[in-house]
Amino acid sequence: MSAQTKKFKTEVQHLLDLMIHSLYSNKDIFLRELIANAADAIDKARFESLRNDAVSRDWTIRLETVPAKNAIRISDNGIGMTMDEVIANIGTIAKSGTKAFLEELAKNKDAVAPEMIGQFGVGFYSAFMVADKVELLTRRAGSDTQAVVWTSQGHESYTIDATAKEDQGTEVTVYLKDDMKEYLEEWKIRQIVKKYSDFIEYPIKMQVTRKDKDDKEEVVDEELNSRKAIWLRSPSEVKPEEYDNFFEHLAHFGKPLKTIHYAAEGKSEFKALLFLPEKAPFDLFMPSEQRRGLHLYVRRVFITDECKKLLPDYFRFVKGVVDSSDLPLNVSREILQENVKIDQIRNNLVKKLLGELKKMQENEPETYLKFYREFGKVLKEGIHSDYANKDKLQDLALFETMKNEPGKLITLKEYVANMPSEQKDIYFLTGESRSVLENSPHLEILRSKGYDVLFLSDPIDEWVMQSLTEYDGKKFAAAGKGDIELDDATKKQVEQKNEQAAKEHKSLLEFLAKHLEANVKEVRFSKRLTESACCLVGDTYDPGAHMERIFKAMNQDMPKSKRILELNAAHPLIAAMQTMYDRDAGSPQLGEYAEMIYDQAVMTEGGIVADPLQFARRVADLMVKATQ
Numbered sequence: 001m002s003a004q005t006k007k008f009k010t011e012v013q014h015l016l017d018l019m020i021h022s023l024y025s026n027k028d029i030f031l032r033e034l035i036a037n038a039a040d041a042i043d044k045a046r047f048e049s050l051r052n053d054a055v056s057r058d059w060t061i062r063l064e065t066v067p068a069k070n071a072i073r074i075s076d077n078g079i080g081m082t083m084d085e086v087i088a089n090i091g092t093i094a095k096s097g098t099k100a101f102l103e104e105l106a107k108n109k110d111a112v113a114p115e116m117i118g119q120f121g122v123g124f125y126s127a128f129m130v131a132d133k134v135e136l137l138t139r140r141a142g143s144d145t146q147a148v149v150w151t152s153q154g155h156e157s158y159t160i161d162a163t164a165k166e167d168q169g170t171e172v173t174v175y176l177k178d179d180m181k182e183y184l185e186e187w188k189i190r191q192i193v194k195k196y197s198d199f200i201e202y203p204i205k206m207q208v209t210r211k212d213k214d215d216k217e218e219v220v221d222e223e224l225n226s227r228k229a230i231w232l233r234s235p236s237e238v239k240p241e242e243y244d245n246f247f248e249h250l251a252h253f254g255k256p257l258k259t260i261h262y263a264a265e266g267k268s269e270f271k272a273l274l275f276l277p278e279k280a281p282f283d284l285f286m287p288s289e290q291r292r293g294l295h296l297y298v299r300r301v302f303i304t305d306e307c308k309k310l311l312p313d314y315f316r317f318v319k320g321v322v323d324s325s326d327l328p329l330n331v332s333r334e335i336l337q338e339n340v341k342i343d344q345i346r347n348n349l350v351k352k353l354l355g356e357l358k359k360m361q362e363n364e365p366e367t368y369l370k371f372y373r374e375f376g377k378v379l380k381e382g383i384h385s386d387y388a389n390k391d392k393l394q395d396l397a398l399f400e401t402m403k404n405e406p407g408k409l410i411t412l413k414e415y416v417a418n419m420p421s422e423q424k425d426i427y428f429l430t431g432e433s434r435s436v437l438e439n440s441p442h443l444e445i446l447r448s449k450g451y452d453v454l455f456l457s458d459p460i461d462e463w464v465m466q467s468l469t470e471y472d473g474k475k476f477a478a479a480g481k482g483d484i485e486l487d488d489a490t491k492k493q494v495e496q497k498n499e500q501a502a503k504e505h506k507s508l509l510e511f512l513a514k515h516l517e518a519n520v521k522e523v524r525f526s527k528r529l530t531e532s533a534c535c536l537v538g539d540t541y542d543p544g545a546h547m548e549r550i551f552k553a554m555n556q557d558m559p560k561s562k563r564i565l566e567l568n569a570a571h572p573l574i575a576a577m578q579t580m581y582d583r584d585a586g587s588p589q590l591g592e593y594a595e596m597i598y599d600q601a602v603m604t605e606g607g608i609v610a611d612p613l614q615f616a617r618r619v620a621d622l623m624v625k626a627t628q
Helices: 010-023 029-049 083-091 097-106 120-129 178-184 186-196 240-251 333-338 340-363 365-379 381-385 387-396 412-417 434-438 441-448 461-467 488-504 506-515 545-553 572-583 588-604 612-627
Strands: 004-007 061-066 071-076 131-139 147-152 157-163 169-176 204-211 217-223 256-264 270-277 294-298 301-307 319-324 426-430 453-456 474-478 520-525 534-537 563-567
Touching: 029 061, 029 071, 029 120, 029 169, 029 186, 029 301, 061 186, 083 131, 083 147, 083 157, 120 131, 120 169, 169 178, 178 186, 186 204, 186 301, 240 256, 240 270, 240 319, 256 340, 256 365, 270 340, 270 365, 319 340, 340 365, 340 387, 365 381, 365 387, 381 387, 381 461, 387 412, 412 426, 426 441, 426 461, 434 453, 441 534, 453 461, 488 506, 488 520, 506 520, 506 572, 506 588, 534 588, 563 588, 572 588, 588 612
Parallel strands: 061 204, 294 319, 426 453, 426 474, 520 563
Antiparallel strands: 004 157, 061 071, 071 169, 131 147, 131 169, 147 157, 204 217, 256 270, 270 319, 294 301, 534 563
16 A cells, blocks of 8 residues: 555644643653654553464663664554554544553453553554654564554644554654754663663663773673663562662762562552652752652653652652552643642552551650751641541650650640540640750749640741640640630639739739830730749631741731730838838839840740830940949
8 A cells, every 4th residue: 555644633733732842741651652653652562462372572671873864763662553554543643552452451341451651542643742753663472464554744634554664563763853852872872871761661772882891892682771670579578778778869968767669459559669868858848949759650751750749848858759559641741730630649658658657656755856866947847738647646656754864855735644634635835945944934833733734936837736635635725825724723813913913003004004004905914924924825717926027037928916014012112112102103213124024034934125325225224223
């Protein structure tokens, strides 16, 4: 028969336009796609060879450059195609060779389908990103039909004709555009194969020129891929140093603290090799600098090293590989992240990681403590962002507390177990450092009652505590916000004392509230204070002072909220100021003392007074008067 010219279907013309102009951001992918298709064709041939002895069994993918024609050729000895199959699979996007093959196998439940990489008729078109012309030469394995040659320049039509080809399989010759000659370079080809196809099951070979021991050039056959997919081996077969080397390959620094190697079955089947690093990378909190996400493979074919949807952001420190056996390949492997299967894999990975961390916490507490000191700040983000797993993450969180020595970390479970019987709530306090927190006047009544307080000094803690409302039936209560829920006896005693003080110092409270109205919304006597003269507290749902300082440090505006100035009714300063007020309610010095009380309250919580020089001057004046 003579050569025929046929028009592409409308959808194929549209696909070609997308492929050439916008679909793929990285043109190197064309070689990955064609190698993946070759491996797919060999998979089919292997299956066919089980029932047909005429099908070849020496499986190989071969790359060849043809500089004289500015072309690169990718060939395989896989299943090949008949003319009808070429027309159906290449000319019509809706009919993919792999898709039709799987559908045919599904009709025969006794057949065992080989694992497929993808849909042949889609990835093939990526060649037109770099090609002026693509030629396909193919012959069906185990068939007496003639070979077929297919040629197209990627426009609206292609030509197809019968031809001769001695062996089974397919050759794809890509005639490169003038500005794509780098794909003829050996280093470039090796680079692409190493990155995308290193773990393809079949050898990828290429003839290269080398110099022998006599400095004479000779052509040798070299295998470009390692085929050593460590994650596909049984964990019992992998040596610790092999895990360490592979971690170094992924992370480029340090060693793994924990290795998690497993195979998932069920709704989504995949192999996973995950690493918890021993040390946090320098860019852990630099989103713009850090590459995040696991390496995603499909049937050993590399897809991406930044599939962020595979894990939530609070697991961004996890390194590793996921190799899926059932991910469908749509128009582009670059948009796989939008596939629902990715969500199923993600859920499985999160469940596995949380389970492994819990086992480490229970069985290897020292190792877990080492992990938490490196990555606890990141892990806690999940309490705020991952509602479905909040309870599990709460149990994994560790905290410093007021009653434990600096550096010692405990769980919420341990905190609750040590609570006095009369204590109702889990108390916490946020601030810049332990030294600031442990000297806070907000702790005085709690310390006197023998209660413990969680010390939260990580910037993320302000957001985390918005989501931590209850644990084991106990509510969380900010030591520096709202009211303090004391036991009935203490509550009654304090309330009686404060009611009496409010009557005795009614005029002073009104003066302070009026004089400080620009900074405070209320002045009242405190349930918290037993030693200090004053402190500032917020209402239950007000943003904390520490959060305001964090926003300021980030150069972000945050409306300043007025807080409540609490006074210690038993402190001698209150009686002295009342005497001063009764003697001269209009004394300028009384106003200065009011402002000093407010500045003192700001300083005791780690804040900075509005006018440090003025505060220092007033303190100096008081010191002079005290010595006269």
